[in-house]
């Protein structure tokens with residue numbers, strides 16, 4: 001008696017429909033299982049199937065089955081009918097294409113690389129509230145990267161100490177002060193106190209510099225608390241809220257996207273925990289897919305790596321991530337990304353951060369160009385003359401890159417940069 005039902009989920013002659021969701025996976029089947037069998041099992045478990053044939057299967061159910069339609073070495077494409085997916089519920093999409101399949105005994109390793117989301121799926125999402133042009137207008141910054149820094153050490157300062165370092169950061173020429181991912185509302189630095197202290201220092205910095213200054217203040221907590229914290233940010237004239245989006249969860253981010261949108265707040269997405277599922281090159285979920293989902297559900301920017309700093313991530317990955325976040329039409333990159341037409345969904349900024357200092361700025365800008373949020377934290381607070389000089393040195397490094405000068409040339413008339421180069425040169429931290 002036949003038991004397995006998997007082969008019905010493979011059809012290499014299938015041409016995907018315009019409104020199918022197409023997923024690209026890489027797969028290492030368990031020994032004894034062919035790639036075709038593994039493909040069928042992945043398609044089955046992520047759509048309508050189960051491990052055995054069933055007693056009752058209404059014929060219309062066939063229309064909801066996924067089809068593995070392309071197998072190329074370890075790569076596998078699966079088409080999912082649009083009818084499988086609840087309108088506007090990104091979490092449900094994950095429960096299918098990024099759910100049980102990673103734990104199936106039939107696959108040794110499985111990696112969800114990317115998914116093409118058709119217009120029929122995008123229709124029910126609003127995406128980022130502002131888009132990159134909107135953010136630039138809001139911040140009155142044109143033709144250069146947006147810049148920011150986290151007070152370091154990452155946690156431990158009181159609200160007043162934190163705000164004082166923030167003030168120095170702004171005065172050095174940076175646009176944003178950022179909370180670190182594990183700073184929320186601790187006994188020694190309560191969220192409300194930090195907002196009050198930063199608001200006062202922001203107003204002072206704006207007055208002194210005549211520039212728009214802002215902050216990514218971390219509201220991460222349970223959803224209801226995040227809403228209250230977002231309210232407080234809006235009441236104090238802030239235009240951003242920061243969320244640790246992976247640990248907070250997709251559903252919470254979806255709720256907060258709409259809530260923040262009503263308050264006029266953009267969302268800075270820190271990706272802490274992403275490497276738990278995207279670091280192994282043959283298993284898990286790629287950063288590309290995470291970035292895509294975050295643009296879909298409406299964050300304004302998300303960390304995408306530096307390639308040259310202290311954290312893992314390649315140059316090619318950074319380029320692909322930047323495209324996924326910024327472009328309206330994203331071109332496929334073999335084995336890394338699929339085509340994506342974002343339609344009405346606005347753009348989001350990539351955020352480059354982690355182990356940067358002025359000496360590495362040109363390399364980062366060679367990768368990303370001007371359309372990014374550049375975070376240099378240890379690399380300004382560790383400047384021999386302090387935070388303000390460190391921020392100034394970073395801004396000088398940006399100017400050098402924009403003017404086509406080497407850092408050494410620029411440093412001749414930029415003393416802060418000269419001092420930074422004396423300390424760090426082009427050192428790449430590990």
Ligand code: CAP
Pocket residue numbers: 150152154180181270271272303304305306310311351352353354355356375376377378379
């Ligand atoms: C950077 C940072 C960021 C990382 C996150 C840190 O500080 O604040 O959290 O950049 O990684 O805590 O390490 P430094 P990613 O500039 O002092 O290194 O951007 O890759 O998500």
Ligand code: MG
Pocket residue numbers: 150154180181
């Ligand atoms: Mg951090």
